[in-house]
Structure formats: C-alpha cells, structure tokens
Amino acid sequence: MVKQYLHPGIFGSAEDPVIQSLLDSDFYKFTMWQLLHEFPRFGAAQVAYRFANRTKKVRLAEIVPIERLREELDHTRTLRFTKDELLYLQRREANGKPMFSDSFISSRLEPFQLPEYHLEKGNDGQFLLEFPATWDTGINWETIALETMQELYTRQRMAGLSRFEQDTIYATGIVRLAEKIRTLKQFVEILIIEFGSRRRAARVWQAFVTAMMASELGAQLRGTSNTRLAMDLDLLPMGTNAHELQMVMAAIMSRLDDDRQLVESSRTLLGIWQVLYGDALSIALPDTFGSKGFFEKVFTPDYAAAWKGTRHDSGDPIAYGEYVINFYNRLGIDPTTKTIIFSDGLDLPTILKINEHFRDRINYSFGWGTNLTNDLGLDTLSIVIKAAEVNGISTVKLSDNPAKAMGKPEDIARYKRAFGYDDSNPYRECIV
Amino acid sequence: MVKQYLHPGIFGSAEDPVIQSLLDSDFYKFTMWQLLHEFPRFGAAQVAYRFANRTKKVRLAEIVPIERLREELDHTRTLRFTKDELLYLQRREANGKPMFSDSFISSRLEPFQLPEYHLEKGNDGQFLLEFPATWDTGINWETIALETMQELYTRQRMAGLSRFEQDTIYATGIVRLAEKIRTLKQFVEILIIEFGSRRRAARVWQAFVTAMMASELGAQLRGTSNTRLAMDLDLLPMGTNAHELQMVMAAIMSRLDDDRQLVESSRTLLGIWQVLYGDALSIALPDTFGSKGFFEKVFTPDYAAAWKGTRHDSGDPIAYGEYVINFYNRLGIDPTTKTIIFSDGLDLPTILKINEHFRDRINYSFGWGTNLTNDLGLDTLSIVIKAAEVNGISTVKLSDNPAKAMGKPEDIARYKRAFGYDDSNPYRECIV
Numbered sequence: 001m002v003k004q005y006l007h008p009g010i011f012g013s014a015e016d017p018v019i020q021s022l023l024d025s026d027f028y029k030f031t032m033w034q035l036l037h038e039f040p041r042f043g044a045a046q047v048a049y050r051f052a053n054r055t056k057k058v059r060l061a062e063i064v065p066i067e068r069l070r071e072e073l074d075h076t077r078t079l080r081f082t083k084d085e086l087l088y089l090q091r092r093e094a095n096g097k098p099m100f101s102d103s104f105i106s107s108r109l110e111p112f113q114l115p116e117y118h119l120e121k122g123n124d125g126q127f128l129l130e131f132p133a134t135w136d137t138g139i140n141w142e143t144i145a146l147e148t149m150q151e152l153y154t155r156q157r158m159a160g161l162s163r164f165e166q167d168t169i170y171a172t173g174i175v176r177l178a179e180k181i182r183t184l185k186q187f188v189e190i191l192i193i194e195f196g197s198r199r200r201a202a203r204v205w206q207a208f209v210t211a212m213m214a215s216e217l218g219a220q221l222r223g224t225s226n227t228r229l230a231m232d233l234d235l236l237p238m239g240t241n242a243h244e245l246q247m248v249m250a251a252i253m254s255r256l257d258d259d260r261q262l263v264e265s266s267r268t269l270l271g272i273w274q275v276l277y278g279d280a281l282s283i284a285l286p287d288t289f290g291s292k293g294f295f296e297k298v299f300t301p302d303y304a305a306a307w308k309g310t311r312h313d314s315g316d317p318i319a320y321g322e323y324v325i326n327f328y329n330r331l332g333i334d335p336t337t338k339t340i341i342f343s344d345g346l347d348l349p350t351i352l353k354i355n356e357h358f359r360d361r362i363n364y365s366f367g368w369g370t371n372l373t374n375d376l377g378l379d380t381l382s383i384v385i386k387a388a389e390v391n392g393i394s395t396v397k398l399s400d401n402p403a404k405a406m407g408k409p410e411d412i413a414r415y416k417r418a419f420g421y422d423d424s425n426p427y428r429e430c431i432v
Numbered sequence: 433m434v435k436q437y438l439h440p441g442i443f444g445s446a447e448d449p450v451i452q453s454l455l456d457s458d459f460y461k462f463t464m465w466q467l468l469h470e471f472p473r474f475g476a477a478q479v480a481y482r483f484a485n486r487t488k489k490v491r492l493a494e495i496v497p498i499e500r501l502r503e504e505l506d507h508t509r510t511l512r513f514t515k516d517e518l519l520y521l522q523r524r525e526a527n528g529k530p531m532f533s534d535s536f537i538s539s540r541l542e543p544f545q546l547p548e549y550h551l552e553k554g555n556d557g558q559f560l561l562e563f564p565a566t567w568d569t570g571i572n573w574e575t576i577a578l579e580t581m582q583e584l585y586t587r588q589r590m591a592g593l594s595r596f597e598q599d600t601i602y603a604t605g606i607v608r609l610a611e612k613i614r615t616l617k618q619f620v621e622i623l624i625i626e627f628g629s630r631r632r633a634a635r636v637w638q639a640f641v642t643a644m645m646a647s648e649l650g651a652q653l654r655g656t657s658n659t660r661l662a663m664d665l666d667l668l669p670m671g672t673n674a675h676e677l678q679m680v681m682a683a684i685m686s687r688l689d690d691d692r693q694l695v696e697s698s699r700t701l702l703g704i705w706q707v708l709y710g711d712a713l714s715i716a717l718p719d720t721f722g723s724k725g726f727f728e729k730v731f732t733p734d735y736a737a738a739w740k741g742t743r744h745d746s747g748d749p750i751a752y753g754e755y756v757i758n759f760y761n762r763l764g765i766d767p768t769t770k771t772i773i774f775s776d777g778l779d780l781p782t783i784l785k786i787n788e789h790f791r792d793r794i795n796y797s798f799g800w801g802t803n804l805t806n807d808l809g810l811d812t813l814s815i816v817i818k819a820a821e822v823n824g825i826s827t828v829k830l831s832d833n834p835a836k837a838m839g840k841p842e843d844i845a846r847y848k849r850a851f852g853y854d855d856s857n858p859y860r861e862c863i864v
Contacts, residue, residue: 162647162648163647164610164613164644164647164648165610167606167610167644168606168607168610170603170606171602171603171604171605171606171607171610172603172607172610173603174599174600174602174603175600175603175604175607178596178597178599178600178603178604181596212596212599215594215595215596216594216596
C-alpha cells in the first residue's frame with residue numbers, strides 16, 4: 001500500500017550535469033557577443049573574467065568539492081551548440097530582420113567551445129576561478145559558470161538535509177511562488193521578465209517557476225532572459241546588454257589617458273549598438289559609471305528620443321524613476337512613451353511599491369532575479385563573475401550605490417571625476 | 433531540456449480505487465468488532481449506520497457524482513482481508529497474549545465482505561447513505577465510507593484546479609506539516625497519535641504525513657489509528673473504543689425502560705472490555721453521555737484505579753483535564769500514573785496550550801485528526817457516520833458540548849436525567 005513516498009524532485013537529479021546546453025545562458029550574452037564578432041578590434045581584447053563570492057561567511061571551497069566543480073566545468077567544455085539551437089537563434093528577429101548574422105552563427109557559434117579556465121582553492125576558503133581569454137571567446141562563461149557554482153552549492157546543501165527537509169524546501173518554494181502569482185494576478189499592469197538564471201537554485205527549478213508564471217500569468221510574463229528556456233517554453237528571450245560592455249570598452253579606451261575618452265567610450269557603444277540592432281534592443285544601462293553622468297554626458301537628446309528606455313540596476317528605484325521622468329520632461333519627451341526595466345534586487349513588496357508609485361507615469365517592467373528563482377528558504381549566495389582586467393588594465397564599475405564601486409581606488413577616483421559622479425546623491429540633478 | 437514538469441502527486445492517482453484494503457480502517461473498529469463477535473447477543477443487533485454531512489453549505493451530492501461514489505463503494509465490497517493482513521492481526525498482542533482470537537480471525541474476518549448499502553440523492557443536495565446490517569457486519573463500513581466520501585470530494589476539488597494550483601495545495605500541505613514537525617521537535621514531551629483516517633484529504637497523503645512524522649519525530653509519534661498504515665509503516669496501531677459502543681449498548685438496554693439500565697449499560701461495557709483486553713486497551717471514553725455522569729456513576733473507584741486513563745473528545749480540554757485530575761486526587765490515585773488522550777479538534781496552538789497547562793501533572797498524548805491529515809488549504813468537510821438506530825430504537829449521544837447532543841428530544845432529556853447531565857457546565861463538580 002505504501003511502498004515509497006513521492007518526491008517532487010523539482011531540482012532534477014543530482015547526477016545530471018548542471019549545464020546541458022550552451023544556450024542555457026543570458027540572452028544578452030549573445031547580443032553582446034555578436035557585437036564583439038562584428039567589431040573584432042573589441043572582440044580580440046584579452047579579458048580576465050574573475051569569479052567572486054561576496055557572501056564571505058560561506059566558505060564555498062570547503063562546501064563544494066573542487067573536483068566536482070572541475071568535473072562540471074570540464075563537461076560544459078564538451079558542449080556544442082546543436083543544430084536546433086543555432087536554428088533557433090537564426091530565427092530571432094529585430095525590426096523584421098534577422099537579429100543574428102549568418103557569419104556570427106556559422107563562423108563563431110557553430111564551432112564554438114568554451115575556452116579553458118583556471119581553478120584553485122584559496123587560503124580564505126574561497127575558489128580562485130578565472131577565465132582568461134579573448135573577449136569574444138570568454139564572454140559566454142559568465143552565466144554558465146555562475147549557474148554551475150550555484151547549483152553545486154544547492155546540491156551540497158540539499159544532500160545534508162533529510163528527505164523530509166528536502167520536501168519542505170520544494171514545498172516552501174512552491175508556496176512562495178504561489179503567493180507571488182496570486183498577488184501579481186491582482187495587478188494586471190505589472191509585467192515581469194524572468195531574470196534569475198545566474199542565481200537560480202537549480203536549472204529544473206527555474207524551468208518550473210518560469211513555466212508556472214507563463215501558464216498562470218499569461219501576458220504578464222513578458223519573457224525570460226534564459227535563452228534555452230525561452231526556446232523550450234516558447235517565450236520571448238529578453239535582455240539587451242550588461243555592464244561588462246561599458247566596463248571593458250572604457251578600459252580599452254582609457255589607454256589613451258584622456259578622461260573624455262571614458263565618457264566617449266560609453267557614447268560610442270550606444271552608436272554601435274544602434275547600428276547592430278536598430279531600436280529593437282534599445283534599452284540603455286545607465287548606472288555603470290553612475291546614472292547621473294550617463295544622462296548628463298552620454299545619453300544625448302537624440303539617443304534619449306530614439307531609445308526605448310533604460311534599465312535600473314542599482315540605487316533607489318523610486319529616486320531613479322523620478323530622475324528619469326524629469327530627464328525626459330526637460331527634453332520635451334513624453335515619459336509615457338518610454339520604459340524603465342527595474343532589475344535591482346526585486347522582491348514582491350518592492351515591485352508593488354514601484355508599481356504603485358509610477359503607474360501611468362512611465363512604462364515599466366520588472367526583471368526579477370534571485371528572489372524569483374531561488375526563494376525556497378535555502379541560503380542564497382551573492383556570487384559574481386566580472387570582467388576584471390582588459391589587456392592587463394583593471395576595469396571599474398561605479399553603479400548608483402557608492403558603496404558598491406569596484407576597481408582600484410585611483411581608477412575609481414578618475415572615473416568619478418570623468419562622469420561627474422556625486423557620492424552624496426547619485427540622482428541629485430533632477431529630484432528637486 | 434524541459435520536457436515535463438514534475439508533479440509531487442502526493443494524493444496518488446485519481447484513477448486508483450480510494451480503498452485498497454479492508455484494514456484501511458480505524459484500529460478500534462477491530463477491537464470493538466471482536467467484542468461483538470465474542471458476545472453475539474450484541475453483535476446480532478440490527479444497526480442502521482447513517483451518513484451525515486454537517487457542512488450543510490457544501491451540497492455534496494451535487495459535487496461528487498453519485499455513480500462515482502457507487503462505483504467506489506461497490507469496489508470496496510469486492511475486497512477481502514488478505515493472508516498478510518490476517519497474519520498481521522494475529523500477531524497483535526495485549527499483555528503478552530494474542531489480542532485477537534483465532535475464532536474472530538478465521539470465522540469472522542477471513543470470509544468477510546462488507547454488507548450492502550443504501551444510497552440515493554436527497555432533495556437538499558446531500559446524499560442519503562445508510563448501512564443497515566447486523567452490528568457485527570456493518571461495523572467496518574464507517575471509517576471506510578468516510579474515507580471514500582472525503583477522498584472523492586478531494587478529487588473533485590482538485591480536478592477543478594490548474595496544475596499549478598494543485599501543486600500549491602501539495603506544497604501548502606508540506607509546509608504546514610513541516611511547521612508542525614519543527615514545533616513538536618521543540619517539545620519532546622508532546623506525544624502524538626495519528627488519528628486522521630476518516631477526514632484525510634487522500635489515502636496517499638495520510639501515508640506521507642504519517643511516514644514523515646515517524647521519520648522526523650521518532651518516538652514522539654506513538655502510533656497511528658489506521659491499521660493498514662501501522663502495518664505498512666511498522667508503527668503501533670492505536671485506539672480502543674468509540675462512542676458507538678456505549679450508544680448502541682444503551683439503546684439495546686433501554687428497551688427495559690429503566691433509566692438506571694442506561695447507566696448500567698456503560699458500566700457493563702467497562703467490564704466486558706476488561707475481560708477481553710485486560711489493561712492493555714483500558715482507555716475509557718467518558719463523554720458519550722456527558723463526562724460528569726460517567727465519572728460520578730460509571731467509572732467506579734475500582735475501574736478508575738485499574739484503567740490507564742480516559743480520552744477527551746468534546747468540551748474544554750483544560751477544564752476536562754482539571755476535572756480528571758481532581759477526580760483521581762479525590763480517590764487517592766496519583767494522577768501522574770494516569771493518562772488522558774486528547775482527541776477533540778486539535779491543532780498546533782491547542783496542543784501547545786494543553787501541554788503547557790498539564791506538563792508533569794498527568795500523562796497525556798494527542799490523537800490528532802483532521803488538522804493533521806487534511807491541512808492543505810482545501811476546504812474540509814465535517815462528515816460523520818453514526819449508528820443512528822438499533823433494532824428500530826434511536827440512539828443518543830450527548831457529549832460534553834450541549835450544542836452537539838444527538839437523538840430525539842425526548843430521548844436526550846431521558847439520557848440527561850439518567851446521567852445527571854449539567855447543561856450549564858459539563859465539568860461542574862470538580863473544577864472549583
């Protein structure tokens with residue numbers, strides 16, 4: 001009668017490889033990657049992508065066996081894009097034209113293998129994990145390596161639990177997801193993009209969450225940033241570009257030793273991006289070197305008018321939104337024709353607060369990450385992989401949260417000067 | 433990659449028959465049944481067991497298709513006790529001797545088939561469901577028919593939900609179970625008996641809950657009232673006797689038209705029970721005709737000294753416990769050598785409150801029913817099957833909650849008179 005107990009198993013099998021597809025990566029990796037392919041002067045830059053665990057108290061290298069990590073990374077290097085996957089990319093369109101060139105697909109993606117990595121255990125209980133390669137070969141490691149690290153961590157944590165504690169984790173995840181869905185159904189104006197690949201508890205769990213959001217929320221789920229998931233679930237793959245693009249470009253240009261070139265590098269990027277994708281992917285990411293500098297010095301009135309909108313990824317989202325609305329108003333641009341993608345550490349209360357504040361004043365969507373795909377009562381990690389060096393030069397990222405500035409102190413000072421960064425209030429100009 | 437979503441399926445398959453074993457019944461059914469077998473004068477009484485849905489607002493017969501119910505009940509009538517099941521009962525012991533006689537097992541159980549039933553749809557949207565039979569053939573319908581009704585209701589409710597809403601129900605159940613287990617682990621003095629067969633959401637869910645309690649709580653789970661589950665999970669099958677025993681005995685004896693015979697019938701039962709089971713199953717159920725009358729008129733000092741304790745099934749549990757402690761104290765019996773099984777509408781706060789109040793003052797366990805096996809966010813039903821008539825005479829049940837008295841008004845008045853029932857306070861004597 002009672003032979004065995006049923007197991008939700010919504011994390012998939014712990015024996016399966018974590019990564020089963022090179023498309024199991026953020027869509028913006030592919031749009032940025034194509035830029036590197038089309039502009040080989042940038043693609044050929046030597047970029048050192050470096051892993052970091054910001055959750056220092058978790059001594060990750062003492063939890064995840066280094067051999068398991070190596071085994072997963074090695075397996076991932078055996079993967080190739082399949083015919084179906086290449087066909088899928090080939091069919092993506094931007095403004096009625098193919099989004100990806102045949103050249104990019106056949107000469108860059110088809111023969112592609114992830115490049116070698118360097119892995120060792122540090123004295124601080126953390127992994128030293130680096131991906132040194134040309135930019136256009138290393139760029140696809142980031143999401144995939146973070147997914148691998150996070151899922152191996154999840155597996156280790158789950159293995160230490162009883163069968164029942166495991167079930168409780170699954171169940172907690174489902175109950176919290178149900179609460180999210182129930183609430184979102186009451187606010188049909190709230191649009192969600194699933195943005196949680198890199199911090200997901202597990203691949204299969206992300207798929208479960210996304211499939212449920214799709215079936216329960218319909219058009220309120222605009223799409224997913226996970227390319228393979230978009231393909232499998234017939235959702236819109238979403239995403240435009242990441243901080244690394246501006247960071248690496250600035251580092252390359254900074255060799256000229258001219259502060260104006262730093263600002264110019266960001267504006268150059270807008271131009272190149274528009275050449276490649278027209279308006280289709282015209283969502284700018286202003287906070288890389290401080291949003292204030294971006295709006296004042298980079299995002300000229302022409303770009304502001306042409307581009308669909310911006311993505312908010314640090315700082316106070318309400319202050320940011322007010323700043324952006326003011327910005328458009330001053331230029332005589334109707335903010336309700338523009339969009340903000342909010343994507344910084346969202347949870348349900350934050351989403352509701354932002355929605356309440358900006359309803360009917362500007363368009364917006366929510367790119368929901370960690371708290372969507374890793375909200376099961378398990379500890380979450382804050383892990384990142386950053387393009388730390390370019391041709392031997394350190395990169396810089398400022399963001400709209402002064403505490404989060406990344407890079408050498410003298411470089412940070414230089415970038416702040418160049419972009420007119422205001423430590424006391426990143427949105428000073430327009431809040432008044 | 434994402435072929436199908438995983439389904440906890442912890443309610444089992446909706447295609448499976450609800451009842452798969454004649455042992456899928458409360459253990460006290462078998463201990464009472466043997467009494468009827470050993471005392472054929474009682475066993476031969478014509479008893480009409482009658483179904484009632486106390487949750488009137490749920491028009492059950494408009495939700496559960498009558499053909500489905502008939503199909504299940506008919507299937508249950510094809511079941512027989514298996515060799516393994518009979519062997520299992522044969523091995524039960526009371527005081528080192530077999531609990532069940534060979535005669536009971538071979539001549540009563542081995543050839544047993546559930547007797548016919550009468551089913552129709554009433555005008556009020558409820559089922560008319562009756563099991564008219566001799567007492568010793570009809571007695572095993574109650575638990576089984578209630579389990580059937582409840583699970584068909586669950587299946588209908590689940591069928592109306594989306595795949596995700598179904599998952600949410602499962603998950604809610606697991607999360608609430610985990611909360612119970614977590615809390616109980618903090619109070620190792622709290623002992624639980626799983627008492628939830630008749631109101632369980634589903635057979636497989638009850639098995640899941642009980643297995644998890646067993647594996648997580650160890651000896652804090654004393655056992656289960658479900659005989660088949662006890663066999664499958666190697667737990668102690670628990671339970672002694674039910675209200676029906678006193679109700680039917682009183683109705684049989686009431687033919688003598690002597691009020692004293694009503695009280696005497698309950699005392700006779702104690703005697704017969706002790707003959708059959710010694711001290712092993714000596715837990716009395718005082719509230720059938722009011723606990724006050726039971727302790728004053730039925731439970732003589734000799735019985736009070738010999739019997740392990742009593743079960744609380746209605747009225748205020750704190751007042752009841754105080755009453756019982758006083759009762760033992762007055763007789764010079766140390767209450768800490770005696771036990772109370774609390775089994776009335778328990779939930780976690782009530783269990784904690786009772787535990788806090790009586791710790792170290794008397795022994796106690798908690799027979800946890802509906803709120804343990806049907807706590808998933810689904811509506812629960814209050815359904816019962818009562819021995820309503822015996823040889824054409826209506827039965828009576830008073831309980832310690834005056835609002836719950838059951839029977840004809842003139843009969844209720846007579847029983848109250850006979851047992852000295854106090855409407856204003858069922859525990860008046862000893863609370864002071």
